[in-house]
Amino acid sequence: MEVVQLQTRFVEYTASLFREGYLDAQFTQLQQLQDESNPDFVVEVVSLFFEDSERLLNDLTRALNQQSVDFKKVDANVHQLKGSSSSIGAQRIKNACITFRNFCDEQNIEASLRCLQQVKQEYSLVKNKLDTLFRLEQQIVAAGGSIPVME
Amino acid sequence: MNLGGHAAKSLSMPSTSVSWKSGDGVSDQFPVGLRVLLVDDDPTCLMILEKMLRNCLYEVTKCNRAEIALSLLRENRNGFDIVISDVHMPDMDGFKLLEHIGLEMDLPVIMMSADDSKNVVMKGVTHGACDYLIKPVRIEALKNIWQHVVRKKKHEWKDFEQSGSMEDGESQAKPSEDVEYSSSANEGNWRNSKRRKDGEDEVEERDDTSALKKPRVVWSVELHQQFVAAVNQLGIDKAVPKKILELMNVPGLTRENVASHLQKYRLYLRRLSGVSQHQNGLNNSFMGPPEATFGSISSLNGLDLQALAATGQLPAQSLATLQAASLGRSTSKSGMSMPLVDQRNLFSFETPKLRFGEGHQQQLSNNSKQMNLFHGIPTTLEPKQLANLHQSAQSFRGMNMQVNAHGSQSSSLLAHMAQPESRTQMGNETNGSQISRLSSTMAQPILTSGISTGVLARNGTVDRVRGAVYNPVSQVTSMVDFSVNQNTDLSGNSFCLGNNPGVSSLSSKGVLQEEVNSKMKGSSGFLPSYDIFNELHQQKSQDWELQNVGLTFDASQHANTQGSLDVPPSVLVHQGFSSGQKSGQNRNTYLGNTMFSAGEESGHRNAPNIGQQLNALLADNSLRGVKTELLPDVSCENALFP
Numbered sequence: 001m002e003v004v005q006l007q008t009r010f011v012e013y014t015a016s017l018f019r020e021g022y023l024d025a026q027f028t029q030l031q032q033l034q035d036e037s038n039p040d041f042v043v044e045v046v047s048l049f050f051e052d053s054e055r056l057l058n059d060l061t062r063a064l065n066q067q068s069v070d071f072k073k074v075d076a077n078v079h080q081l082k083g084s085s086s087s088i089g090a091q092r093i094k095n096a097c098i099t100f101r102n103f104c105d106e107q108n109i110e111a112s113l114r115c116l117q118q119v120k121q122e123y124s125l126v127k128n129k130l131d132t133l134f135r136l137e138q139q140i141v142a143a144g145g146s147i148p149v150m151e
Numbered sequence: 152m153n154l155g156g157h158a159a160k161s162l163s164m165p166s167t168s169v170s171w172k173s174g175d176g177v178s179d180q181f182p183v184g185l186r187v188l189l190v191d192d193d194p195t196c197l198m199i200l201e202k203m204l205r206n207c208l209y210e211v212t213k214c215n216r217a218e219i220a221l222s223l224l225r226e227n228r229n230g231f232d233i234v235i236s237d238v239h240m241p242d243m244d245g246f247k248l249l250e251h252i253g254l255e256m257d258l259p260v261i262m263m264s265a266d267d268s269k270n271v272v273m274k275g276v277t278h279g280a281c282d283y284l285i286k287p288v289r290i291e292a293l294k295n296i297w298q299h300v301v302r303k304k305k306h307e308w309k310d311f312e313q314s315g316s317m318e319d320g321e322s323q324a325k326p327s328e329d330v331e332y333s334s335s336a337n338e339g340n341w342r343n344s345k346r347r348k349d350g351e352d353e354v355e356e357r358d359d360t361s362a363l364k365k366p367r368v369v370w371s372v373e374l375h376q377q378f379v380a381a382v383n384q385l386g387i388d389k390a391v392p393k394k395i396l397e398l399m400n401v402p403g404l405t406r407e408n409v410a411s412h413l414q415k416y417r418l419y420l421r422r423l424s425g426v427s428q429h430q431n432g433l434n435n436s437f438m439g440p441p442e443a444t445f446g447s448i449s450s451l452n453g454l455d456l457q458a459l460a461a462t463g464q465l466p467a468q469s470l471a472t473l474q475a476a477s478l479g480r481s482t483s484k485s486g487m488s489m490p491l492v493d494q495r496n497l498f499s500f501e502t503p504k505l506r507f508g509e510g511h512q513q514q515l516s517n518n519s520k521q522m523n524l525f526h527g528i529p530t531t532l533e534p535k536q537l538a539n540l541h542q543s544a545q546s547f548r549g550m551n552m553q554v555n556a557h558g559s560q561s562s563s564l565l566a567h568m569a570q571p572e573s574r575t576q577m578g579n580e581t582n583g584s585q586i587s588r589l590s591s592t593m594a595q596p597i598l599t600s601g602i603s604t605g606v607l608a609r610n611g612t613v614d615r616v617r618g619a620v621y622n623p624v625s626q627v628t629s630m631v632d633f634s635v636n637q638n639t640d641l642s643g644n645s646f647c648l649g650n651n652p653g654v655s656s657l658s659s660k661g662v663l664q665e666e667v668n669s670k671m672k673g674s675s676g677f678l679p680s681y682d683i684f685n686e687l688h689q690q691k692s693q694d695w696e697l698q699n700v701g702l703t704f705d706a707s708q709h710a711n712t713q714g715s716l717d718v719p720p721s722v723l724v725h726q727g728f729s730s731g732q733k734s735g736q737n738r739n740t741y742l743g744n745t746m747f748s749a750g751e752e753s754g755h756r757n758a759p760n761i762g763q764q765l766n767a768l769l770a771d772n773s774l775r776g777v778k779t780e781l782l783p784d785v786s787c788e789n790a791l792f793p
Contacts, residue, residue, distance in 0.1 A: 033202045
């Protein structure tokens, strides 16, 4: 029962994340990749993404706060963040990165800093959401249930 | 088709794999167990892709640095079937990695990136990636990557066949040459067309070379260096897989392996020199080609070339050529082509400096044509004939003949040429000595494999010198470049020259010349030969036969070459030169070939046609008779060169 409740919550929550654009179809792909041989695949990948993203965001912050900004480096970092966020389906981060890159092309420091803020914000949001989701999963499993597969 | 090896490879195909073993060939490749090397600096993507590939039942090895990937590939040449690499990586550009892999290991490479801008995707195409995936990559996209493995093997197999057959039959040689020279895009077409023309010959060749299963050859650094050395020795233009294979003398290596690798190498060199893919980029090659090539030539006289070659800046072939040129090996050898060409001109080539840059291109192209002429004239040409040719050529001016004419006359020149003057500029007649130098230097390449180069140079000089003469300088450079790039034109040209053997025969034969002349245009000399050749082109089919008959220039060279005056530059080169190297006699044959190539005039590329034309030419004229003469005169070259 509790399991069912948890599972329902899980399903609804996941649906809302998709609906609100935090996640896209790529995330579903990740979920579909998860199987018995890799039961924690999604969690592992997302954790990896968080680690890597924090590193990138720190590098970006540093780079944009230099006396003379090296936009090539900034662009390269944003590009990578865009790649990894799109790979796990973190749609809003990806979109923020795209905007960010445009300003990098223009070498607009002000706008770039604003974009960086935006990206960081999106990152925090999705990180919280996913942490909540994973917690739900753990609860389900702890309660003896299985995690519903999203279609 | 039977992809061969893979079927045998038992990647422990589970029954799920589709018709793997059905022997159907292509589609039966083993999708399961496909060994993928994954390279991406993004750990998230790396993990996701690895999981996806594992889900496709592929064997995945991942690494996050290109250097690691390369070393993995080098250590275990046959350990992977396909490589997937990200474009933007901190330690090495993905395209660079792509090139390395293509050159050293000849594996299919898929590029991927979050960047989907057209120019980046285009870069992937031009660098030879077999596919380009946009991130985020979906598993569906990865499921079908095995098709690239199969496709590549299929093409390589075809390559082998082609190259293999080429050597056997002149006509065949043409196609392969084209293949090598033209961009890969043309290969397919070329091959097909070639098949039509040559058909039969290829078949036999193919049988033994085109093994059903092509074992994958791992091109280790040492092996590649051996390959490069062989190619240099032969001369990029004249480097035929068969010869390369022989020079390399590596057990277990097949001609197909070499042919496929050669193709890649040529593309690689072409890219290095920044020449446009198409052959007509001669100009580019000459001028454009990386400074290194040119500069080195001028400065080197082969000495630097080596260094350059070693550094990879100078295309191996060029290096070989240059070296040869600078070494000033026996002029007589070079004389082969030189005599025809005009030894003087040859020398002028010596100034590798890029005469081309100066706009030799045209010259080169002219030269090539010219060269063809000479070659076309082939073997039967006796020294005097050469002289005649010269005369006629002179009138024509752009004709290589002049060069050749000189060549014959200047066989002694050749001797002079042996002197190391290498940098002689295009030489005018006065530059003869220079030419000789050039020729001597050139000769080397020419003789051995550098004939093509020599030829090229000759062409260059011819232009310069006589106006018609090739630009020696450019030639040299072109030669260098050619080797690198397409220079199909050059190759064609060079063949002429390079064929020296053919050349000498020409001069010696003399007879041919006359006939040729008449044939060619009915007029004097070779100039007309261009036209003639063109005509010949048309005649192709018959010519071939004729060629064979008459041309037997150099029996030694290749049975094919002889008959096949196919001349197509490529053909000539291969045949004439390669064999020429083996035996001086062959030179004569080369001449014949060269003539044909000359026939191309317009299109350097016509090489295949040239041969035919030549044949036609030979056939038509009493060349036949001449031809026979030619044959016997294997020693023509001797005659040519004092």
